Amino acid sequence: xxxPSWLASALLAVCLLAGCVHRPSRPIRxxxxxxxxxxxxxxxxxxxxxxxxxxxxxxxxxEVSSVALDDPQQGLANLDQTDVxxxxxxxxxxxxxxxxxxxxxxxxxxxRLQLIALHSAHWSRPFVEAMNExxxxxxxxxxxxxxxxxxxxVESDLFPRPLVAPKYTDRLSPQAIYRRPPGGxxxxxxxxxxxxxxxxxxDGKSSEMVxxxxxxxIAQGLPGTFTIPQTEMYDEPFHVPPPxxxxxxxxxxxxxxxxxxxVWHLGQGRIFxxxxxxxxxxxxxxxxxLRVIANAVQWLGTSP
Numbered sequence: 001x002x003x004p005s006w007l008a009s010a011l012l013a014v015c016l017l018a019g020c021v022h023r024p025s026r027p028i029r030x031x032x033x034x035x036x037x038x039x040x041x042x043x044x045x046x047x048x049x050x051x052x053x054x055x056x057x058x059x060x061x062x063e064v065s066s067v068a069l070d071d072p073q074q075g076l077a078n079l080d081q082t083d084v085x086x087x088x089x090x091x092x093x094x095x096x097x098x099x100x101x102x103x104x105x106x107x108x109x110x111x112r113l114q115l116i117a118l119h120s121a122h123w124s125r126p127f128v129e130a131m132n133e134x135x136x137x138x139x140x141x142x143x144x145x146x147x148x149x150x151x152x153x154v155e156s157d158l159f160p161r162p163l164v165a166p167k168y169t170d171r172l173s174p175q176a177i178y179r180r181p182p183g184g185x186x187x188x189x190x191x192x193x194x195x196x197x198x199x200x201x202x203d204g205k206s207s208e209m210v211x212x213x214x215x216x217x218i219a220q221g222l223p224g225t226f227t228i229p230q231t232e233m234y235d236e237p238f239h240v241p242p243p244x245x246x247x248x249x250x251x252x253x254x255x256x257x258x259x260x261x262x263v264w265h266l267g268q269g270r271i272f273x274x275x276x277x278x279x280x281x282x283x284x285x286x287x288x289x290l291r292v293i294a295n296a297v298q299w300l301g302t303s304p
Contacts, residue, residue: 008127009035009285012117016141021173022186024210026092027061027062027063028061028062028063028084028297028298028301028302029065029081029082029083029084029301030053030056030062030063030065030080030082030083030084030086030301031064031065031066031067031075031082031084031085031086032049032050032052032053032056032064032065032066032067032086032088033049033067033068033075033076033085033086033087033088033089034047034048034049034050034066034067034068034069034088035068035069035088035090035091035092036048036049036068036069036091037091037092037279038115039279039280040279040280041279042260042279042280042283043279043281043282044095044279044282046064047068047079047125048088048279049066049068049088049193049216049225050066050173051067051285052088052230052284052290052293053065053110053292055284055293055294056293056294056297059294059297059298061298062294062297062298063186063303064219066209068087068253068298069092069095069096070075071227074095074100076100076104076124079107079113080112082113083113083114083300083301084113084114084115084116084297084300084301085104085113085115085116085117085126086118086293086297087115087116087117087118087121087124087126088118088119088120088121089120089123089124090119090120090279091229092133093121093123093124093125093163094125094162094163095123096125096126097125097277098125098129100125100131101124101125101126101128101129104126104129104130105126105129105133105266106192108130108266108269108270108271109133109267109268109270110267110268110269111267111268111269112269113265113269114270114271114272114300114301114303115127115130115215115269115270116271116272116273116274116293116296116297116300117271117272117273117274118274118276118277118293119274119275119277120231120274120277120278122195122196122240122271122273123163123195123271126134127195127268127271127273128193128195130264130266130271131174131193131195131240131241131264132193132252133157133266134136134241134264134266134271135174135176135190135192135193135241136153136155136190137295138174138176138209138242139153139154139176139188139189140175140192140226142176142178143178143186143188146217147185149225150184150185150186151185151186151187151188152185152186152187152188153188153190154187154188154189154190155190155191156168156189156190156191156192157191157192157194158171158173158191158192160265161195163196164194165194165196165197165198165200165283166194166196166197166239167198167200167291168198168257169192170198170259172237172239172241173191173192173193173194174190174191174192174193174239174240174241175190175191176188176189176190176191177189192200193239193240193241194239195239195240196238197234197235197236197237197238197239197258198235198237198258199233199234199235200232200233200234201232201233201256202232202233202278202280203233204230204231204232204281205231205233205252206227206228206229206231206252206253207227207228207231207250207251207252207276208225208226208228208250208252209225209226209228209248209250209261209276209288210224210225210248210251210262211223211224211225211247211248211250212246212248212249213245213246213247215256216245216247216259217294217295217298217299218244218247218248218263218292218295218299219247219248219273219292219295220285220295221291221295222288222291222292223258226288228250228276228283228286228288228289229286230281230282230283231276231281231283232278232281233252233254233256233299234250234256234260234275235256235257235258236256236257236258238258238259238261240262240264240273241264242265243245243259243262243263244263244264244265245262245263246259246261246262246263247261247262247263248260248261248274249261250275250276251287258275260274260276261273261274261275261292262277270286270300270303272296272300273289274292274296276289277289
């Protein structure tokens with residue numbers, strides 16, 4: 001039976017308002033991955049990742065597991081059974097092998113997995129590999145199609161070794177320089193993103209979170225601004241590819257600010273980075289912080 005176009009449009013509008021578009025027929029399978037370092041015990045007696053998982057299990061439509069770096073296969077077995085991977089890491093980032101991180105990125109690109117990186121996971125191997133791949137995509141995208149097909153990508157890092165924070169005076173990464181020798185092909189000299197920032201401060205002072213996109217699904221149910229009473233400070237510039245969406249911005253009374261809730265598309269998948277969450281402060285007991293994570297999980301897990 002063929003519906004009139006006006007009726008089809010009306011039905012679609014009703015469906016959108018009811019939130020029924022792209023809703024999966026099964027629960028969204030969420031895996032909380034936590035490094036579980038001993039310092040967490042100061043604020044999380046039962047581990048940070050378990051605290052996030054405990055909250056998400058109260059959200060209808062989610063099937064939640066909580067894993068750790070020291071679990072079998074580093075907590076990353078059977079990723080085919082995961083829709084959204086929530087990652088918290090800090091001092092053991094390099095224990096994840098690069099091929100494992102690249103497999104996670106391939107799954108994101110294929111739309112089989114979505115990634116939420118929390119706090120110090122800006123330097124986690126999966127997030128860094130995802131940002132590297134996005135930087136490559138962005139660098140090629142500026143070229144005409146015929147030039148893009150033959151362009152040669154030459155990659156370098158801002159620093160000769162990993163996990164070195166940039167200075168305010170360092171050039172921003174990623175950065176692409178295009179050279180077009182007379183005999184071709186075009187050479188794209190790409191400095192990969194450092195995925196860090198020039199300053200941080202662990203004094204536990206409060207920050208103000210500002211919702212920049214109040215209509216975004218990640219911002220649903222949040223006040224226009226809210227305070228995080230104890231947190232670590234990160235300061236811009238964040239050395240990452242320009243986000244597709246900056247949903248949340250964080251500010252400190254001393255003048256620093258940060259794009260603390262940002263989204264990137266990568267192939268058919270998405271990455272959401274959410275900055276708050278230092279392990280010695282009870283950030284993941286805050287209702288607004290937990291709402292952001294729950295909203296992000298639901299949005300990523302139901303988006304096409």
